[in-house]
Amino acid sequence: MNDDNQTDKIRRKRNRSRKTAYLRFTTGLRQLTTIHRWKNVFLAAYLLLAIVAWLNRGKLLFGLDNKFMLFPIFTMAVNCLVALLLPLGLLCLISALGTPRKAQKIQDRLIGAGFTNHAQEPPLLLVRYHLSLNPKITIWEFDENETPLSIWEDKKDKLQGALIDRIIKITQSKNGRRIIIHTVAPRLTIPSVMHWQDKYLSKESFILILGESLTGQETVNLAKIPHILLGGASGSGKSVLLKLLLMECLKKDAEVYIADFKGGVDFSSIWHEKCHLCFDENELLELLTGLTDELQRRKTVFRKTECANIDEYNAATNSKLKRMVFACDEIAEVLDKTGLSKEKKELISQIESQLSIIARQGRAFGIHLILATQRPSADIISGQIRSNMDCRICGRADSILSQIILDSTEAADQIPKDAQGRFITNTGVVFQSYLFDDNEVFFNNGQTGGVPNSESKDAGNSNP
Incomplete structure (x- = not known):
């Protein structure tokens, strides 16, 4: 049995050595072609040296007279030796370029941290x-080491200890053979x-700035990820982030509609001038019905013009069809049917139905939802709405709300209990x-919003 184990260890060691040599060579080629093209200087220098060595190979004959009987044999031997060594040297150079500095030290640290595969x-x-694009970020690429991505993520703390850096993201290459x-740097912090x-x-089409992370500004592109779900406990800064996003939408010339069942106290008078706010369920249903009617109208127009989305339509027809953004600061308060009468439950069901239509179809037609909640209840927001909210953001929260918003407890684990304005995606x-x-950012901006309805053919200030 011991002999078999020893044989298996020798075989694995030999296979690992072959794999290491192959990976070093292929990584060296990537260094020359994609990662660090400036390293081609080393390749050019080597090729120049190789040409000089080939032209001067005759000097390796140590001045032998060409009349010497074995001279042709020595000449052939020197030619073969130089022809063999030059390609071998090239292989070694490329492999050296594929070997990072302190690679062995990192491996020793990983062993010390216990981050190894089943064969240790x-x-x-x-x-x-x-x-x-962002020198603050360091990229480390490892071979997958017969270890699934989930294990790398679970052992993130051990990895951080070995790399002596703060890990912000772990991904896998498309072919699954590399972990990125x-x-x-651990000293970097986010200002409070x-x-x-x-x-x-x-300046790009409909990219909204969320805030700043350790790596720079965090953004969301509504043209690609059309709806946003915000979560956070009271006082977490959720409403401030919602207003930040809506302010950017207004500055990008979008029509903004807000459902606020707290009487509008969170929105100063300037918001009432620039947006349409509604304060009760009947008005909200009318508003959402107008948005879905506009969605259907745009669907018909886009089909006639053979345009796939609002950006294509505006470019093809030279129109200025505006995006529409509906926001609700506490969507759970709106959709909760607990203790309601039959008529009221029917009204809420109709509101929910209109929201579901926008959630499913709004992206291409430039109609977006930004919904916020602090209620840790999974049955309030329907699956159809929630499953279409691809951008989810959570501030300070308990594990239940974090799980509802993010499908994980990361907000509860990573956002400090006293943090305000700190979020995790x-x-x-x-x-x-x-x-x-409010007044400062909107100063001298006279943009106003209106209510869409089925009678208006000029929704979005356009005439398709």
């Missing part, structure tokens, strides 16, 4: 570099208070939202 082997570090880890500046407003990114003064 640590993962092989393939490449380490700083992201060109994004880290930042940040103020909005108009220069932050994205369903992709695991922690960020701090911006504070702003």
